[in-house]
Every structure is written in structure tokens, then in C-alpha cells.
Amino acid sequence: MTRITSIALRRVLDSRGNATVEADVLTESGGFGRAAAPSGASTGEYEAVERPPSEAIAAAREHAVPRLEGLYAGDQREVDAALRAADGTEDFSAIGANSAVAISMAAAKAAADVIGAPLYQHLGGAFRGENFPVPLGNVIGGGEHAADATDIQEFLAAPVGAPSVSEAVFANAAVHAAAASILADRGVPAAKGDEGALAPSISDAEAFEVMAEATDRVAEEVGFSIRFGLDMAGAELYDADADAYVYGEETRSPDEQVEYVAGLIEEYDLAYVEDPLDEDDYDRFATLTERVGDRTLICGDDLFVTNVDRLEEGIDVGAANSILIKPNQIGTLSQAFDAVELATRNGYDSVISHRSGETEDTTIAHLAVATDAPYIKTGTVGGERTAKLNELIRIADGAV
Ligand SMILES: O=C(O)[C@@H](CO)OP(=O)(O)O
Ligand SMILES: [Mg+2]
Known part of the structure; x- marks a missing residue:
């Protein structure tokens, strides 16, 4: 288990040509994970809230990143609980579900990288099923x-x-x-x-x-x-x-x-x-x-x-x-x-x-x-x- 040392957030392009949030998570042992948030067009009324990427990034830098640095990347529940606590709302309307999901997924990838396992193995464990979707x-x-x-x-x-x-x-x-x-x-x-x-x-x-x-x-x-x-x-x-x-x-x-x-x-x-x-x-x-x-x-x-x-x-x-x-x-x-x-x-x-x-x-x-x-x-x-x-x-x- 290694601790998260830094999180970088940036705007990247999505397939519609819109901006979206990409997160890089780095751990003290050099584990690295990168993930980007997708975005819906036919969004449900009860979905978590996606904020404009620049605002989501600024809010996550201010409220979430300081809480996350020092946590173990491999403890996904702790990382995700910290994201929720940093946001403080029911629907991620403070830091944006786009920043949250990018960081959550990047942390999982960094943790997989630390142990040298593919992401599915890290997330599913040794006894995951043998089936494919x-x-x-x-x-x-x-x-x-x-x-x-x-x-x-x-x-x-x-x-x-x-x-x-x-x-x-x-x-x-x-x-x-x-x-x-x-x-x-x-x-x-x-x-x-x-x-x-x-x-x-x-x-x-x-x-x-x-x-x-x-x-x-x-x-x-x-x-x-x-x-x-x-x-x-x-x-x-x-x-x-x-x-x-x-x-x-x-x-x-x-x-x-x-x-x-x-x-x-x-x-x-x-x-x-x-x-x-x-x-x-x-x-x-x-x-x-x-x-x-x-x-x-x-x-x-x-x-x-x-x-x-x-x-x-x-x-x-x-x-x-x-x-x-x-x-x-x-x-x-x-x-x-x-x-x-x-x-x-x-x-x-x-x-x-x-x-x-x-x-x-x-x-x-x-x-x-x-x-x-x-x-x-x-x-x-x-x-x-x-x-x-x-x-x-x-x-x-x-x-x-
Ligand atoms: O409705 C859906 O299931 C999705 C994906 O196909 O569309 P959107 O991302 O626009 O919500
Ligand atoms: Mg649908």
C-alpha cells in the first residue's frame, strides 16, 4: 500500500469535442493512474451533477486534493469517502461528479500499478468470476x-x-x-x-x-x-x-x-x-x-x-x-x-x-x-x- 503524493487535474477533449476532466494520481512508490470522466447527453434527472470542467477542477483542487494526499491509493473506499466528504453534498454538486469520478478511477489505476496488477484484477480480486460480458x-x-x-x-x-x-x-x-x-x-x-x-x-x-x-x-x-x-x-x-x-x-x-x-x-x-x-x-x-x-x-x-x-x-x-x-x-x-x-x-x-x-x-x-x-x-x-x-x-x- 502506498500513499497518494500528488493529484493533477486538467481539461482534455471528449469525443464530442467538449472539454472533460482528466486526473493523474501518483503514489510515493511511483504508482501512477490516469483516468478521464465521460459525459452524457440524455442525462437522468437524478444523476450526480457534472460541473463545467474548469470549475470542477478548481473546486476539486481546493477541497478534495488536500484531503486525498496522504491516503492509501489502494483503499478505494477511503479515497471515495474522502471525495464525498470533500464535496459535502448528496450529488457532488460542489466538486462536480466529473472531477470525482476521474479521481476515483485514477486512484484505482494507481493502486493497480503499485502492485503490478491489471486494473480488473485489482478491483475484482483473485477469485473474481471467469466470465466475460x-x-x-x-x-x-x-x-x-x-x-x-x-x-x-x-x-x-x-x-x-x-x-x-x-x-x-x-x-x-x-x-x-x-x-x-x-x-x-x-x-x-x-x-x-x-x-x-x-x-x-x-x-x-x-x-x-x-x-x-x-x-x-x-x-x-x-x-x-x-x-x-x-x-x-x-x-x-x-x-x-x-x-x-x-x-x-x-x-x-x-x-x-x-x-x-x-x-x-x-x-x-x-x-x-x-x-x-x-x-x-x-x-x-x-x-x-x-x-x-x-x-x-x-x-x-x-x-x-x-x-x-x-x-x-x-x-x-x-x-x-x-x-x-x-x-x-x-x-x-x-x-x-x-x-x-x-x-x-x-x-x-x-x-x-x-x-x-x-x-x-x-x-x-x-x-x-x-x-x-x-x-x-x-x-x-x-x-x-x-x-x-x-x-x-x-x-x-x-x-x-
Ligand atoms: O442513455 C444512455 O444510455 C447513454 C449511453 O448510451 O447516453 P448518454 O450518455 O447520452 O446518457
Ligand atoms: Mg440509456
């Missing part, structure tokens, strides 16, 4: 991530039958390529959204057709099952004044939304549906999970925001059967681990996730392996996405 890959998308594209935010390939993480990663890339070629055959131009997904100006109904064809085609080629799923980002579709989900010209009442999603799951055998409803509608989440939870993952992202209190509430009413885990939604690795643990104890599957604004940071690949998470959602193509996917391949290959 199934990558959910964003193939077609719109919503808050691309203008003039689908209303549903993400259509995700789910290579559930892949024999290895590497085959799964390549299958998702092949589905992305197949969807691009199907769109080209239909004469539809497709730019890319924030996460590298194709962002054609088509209806959701057409996107379902393209996804079904692309996943079938690639499944046939590779010889294992590839299903698909959605992130509906329900809170973005929901208009509280109208009490309705708005899809362009069309609207659906909350009860119609439940029927619509259940119908889609039936028609397309969807493996996964994230945020089918608004982030406050625990009851309809529960109604839907009761109906389809035996064959589909109903995942809470904006619903749970990686927060154990919100997850507890969801568990009590049976609101879902899986949770999206985004460390920057809650601000520290310890709290992200707590959410995974609570989920696992209650039979909820964890999906470790990127944000739409990302950097080349690969921490979430290690987090997924360390926690034995059954799924990871981290895009399909694009450098900041492939950074994580390639890291997963290297971890599986024992090359990290």
Missing part, C-alpha cells in the same frame, strides 16, 4: 444523440450466443456494417451519431426492419444467435405536460407506451429494453417487467442512475430486472460497485455502460470484468468505443 453495440440511433434520425435513441445488437468476447465484438461490428449496407441498398444516406451508431433519417419502424435483417444476416454468417435490443431513453420521449410519449407526430399515453413496448418485444424477440418509460414511472416499469421480464431484460438507466437508494425502491416494486451502471452518474467507483452488488444480490443483471461523450479511457472494460457483469454497453465502432472493446479482447487474451 456480452457487449451490447449501438448500431442505429437518434434521439438526443443525433438530429433528424430515429425517435428511439439506440438500436443495439446483442450477440447473446457468441462463444467469446472477441467473436461478440466482431459480430457487433459486422451488424453495423450490414445495417449500413442495407440502408445504402435502400438509398438512405446515414451519418453517424455521437456514439458512432448510424443515424439515418428513417422512422423507428424502418429501423426495426433494418436491425432484424442485419442481425439475421450476420447470425447466419457467424453461426451463433444475435438478437437486438433498445435504449428508448423514455424520459426524453416523455412530455410531462401532455402526459404522453412523443414520437414525432405520433403520441402514446403511458399505458399505450407499455402496450407498444410489450408488442415490440413480442414481434422482434428483443433481448433488451432500457428505459422504456419515464424515470419517475416505477409502477409501469413494474407492469412491463411483470409481463415480459421472463424473456427480456428490462433495464433501468435514468430510472436508477447507479444509485442504491433508487435501485432499492425499484427492487421493492419489481420495476426492472437489470440496471445500467455508469460510474459518473454516481461519482465514485465504490458506489458503482455497491450498485452492482445490490443488483446481483437481487437477481438483477448489471450492464456496465459508456456515456455518449467518451474518451479513450478503458476503465469500464475492467469494471465489467472485475464485477463479473453479464453485459457491457460501449458502442460498436469509433476510437473511443473501440478503446474499450479492444481492451476487453486483450483482457480475455491475458494480454493486459
Whole structure:
């Protein structure tokens, strides 16, 4: 165990061209860790607060760094408790969840460096599971991530039958390529959204057709099952004044939304549906999970925001059967681990996730392996996405 001697914070670019916070943590024995905060576009109302990077950095330098210097980098809980104490609020609105998560992740990497272990090993321990997560890959998308594209935010390939993480990663890339070629055959131009997904100006109904064809085609080629799923980002579709989900010209009442999603799951055998409803509608989440939870993952992202209190509430009413885990939604690795643990104890599957604004940071690949998470959602193509996917391949290959 060695003590933290210094922490450096700076602004670096994220994949949208915005500034984000990067942290370097150095220990007395020379252990070094560097990590950068990601950033969401379709952020949940109950997420920890991201401050403008310059302000977050100034506040963290003043309040957090002096408390952290001298602590043991390897004692993650102590580091994260010090971050919380330095902040003093419930939602990291003082030092910013962006500074907090960058420091929390960089401390973990410095501690791994001190003992010469890969990050997943340091975080997961010697007796972590042998499993690798199934990558959910964003193939077609719109919503808050691309203008003039689908209303549903993400259509995700789910290579559930892949024999290895590497085959799964390549299958998702092949589905992305197949969807691009199907769109080209239909004469539809497709730019890319924030996460590298194709962002054609088509209806959701057409996107379902393209996804079904692309996943079938690639499944046939590779010889294992590839299903698909959605992130509906329900809170973005929901208009509280109208009490309705708005899809362009069309609207659906909350009860119609439940029927619509259940119908889609039936028609397309969807493996996964994230945020089918608004982030406050625990009851309809529960109604839907009761109906389809035996064959589909109903995942809470904006619903749970990686927060154990919100997850507890969801568990009590049976609101879902899986949770999206985004460390920057809650601000520290310890709290992200707590959410995974609570989920696992209650039979909820964890999906470790990127944000739409990302950097080349690969921490979430290690987090997924360390926690034995059954799924990871981290895009399909694009450098900041492939950074994580390639890291997963290297971890599986024992090359990290
Ligand atoms: O809604 C989501 O799940 C994420 C990542 O795909 O998007 P954002 O980072 O914009 O919240
Ligand atoms: Mg989401």
C-alpha cells in the first residue's frame, strides 16, 4: 500500500469535442493512474451533477486534493469517502461528479500499478468470476444523440450466443456494417451519431426492419444467435405536460407506451429494453417487467442512475430486472460497485455502460470484468468505443 503524493487535474477533449476532466494520481512508490470522466447527453434527472470542467477542477483542487494526499491509493473506499466528504453534498454538486469520478478511477489505476496488477484484477480480486460480458453495440440511433434520425435513441445488437468476447465484438461490428449496407441498398444516406451508431433519417419502424435483417444476416454468417435490443431513453420521449410519449407526430399515453413496448418485444424477440418509460414511472416499469421480464431484460438507466437508494425502491416494486451502471452518474467507483452488488444480490443483471461523450479511457472494460457483469454497453465502432472493446479482447487474451 502506498500513499497518494500528488493529484493533477486538467481539461482534455471528449469525443464530442467538449472539454472533460482528466486526473493523474501518483503514489510515493511511483504508482501512477490516469483516468478521464465521460459525459452524457440524455442525462437522468437524478444523476450526480457534472460541473463545467474548469470549475470542477478548481473546486476539486481546493477541497478534495488536500484531503486525498496522504491516503492509501489502494483503499478505494477511503479515497471515495474522502471525495464525498470533500464535496459535502448528496450529488457532488460542489466538486462536480466529473472531477470525482476521474479521481476515483485514477486512484484505482494507481493502486493497480503499485502492485503490478491489471486494473480488473485489482478491483475484482483473485477469485473474481471467469466470465466475460456480452457487449451490447449501438448500431442505429437518434434521439438526443443525433438530429433528424430515429425517435428511439439506440438500436443495439446483442450477440447473446457468441462463444467469446472477441467473436461478440466482431459480430457487433459486422451488424453495423450490414445495417449500413442495407440502408445504402435502400438509398438512405446515414451519418453517424455521437456514439458512432448510424443515424439515418428513417422512422423507428424502418429501423426495426433494418436491425432484424442485419442481425439475421450476420447470425447466419457467424453461426451463433444475435438478437437486438433498445435504449428508448423514455424520459426524453416523455412530455410531462401532455402526459404522453412523443414520437414525432405520433403520441402514446403511458399505458399505450407499455402496450407498444410489450408488442415490440413480442414481434422482434428483443433481448433488451432500457428505459422504456419515464424515470419517475416505477409502477409501469413494474407492469412491463411483470409481463415480459421472463424473456427480456428490462433495464433501468435514468430510472436508477447507479444509485442504491433508487435501485432499492425499484427492487421493492419489481420495476426492472437489470440496471445500467455508469460510474459518473454516481461519482465514485465504490458506489458503482455497491450498485452492482445490490443488483446481483437481487437477481438483477448489471450492464456496465459508456456515456455518449467518451474518451479513450478503458476503465469500464475492467469494471465489467472485475464485477463479473453479464453485459457491457460501449458502442460498436469509433476510437473511443473501440478503446474499450479492444481492451476487453486483450483482457480475455491475458494480454493486459
Ligand atoms: O442513455 C444512455 O444510455 C447513454 C449511453 O448510451 O447516453 P448518454 O450518455 O447520452 O446518457
Ligand atoms: Mg440509456
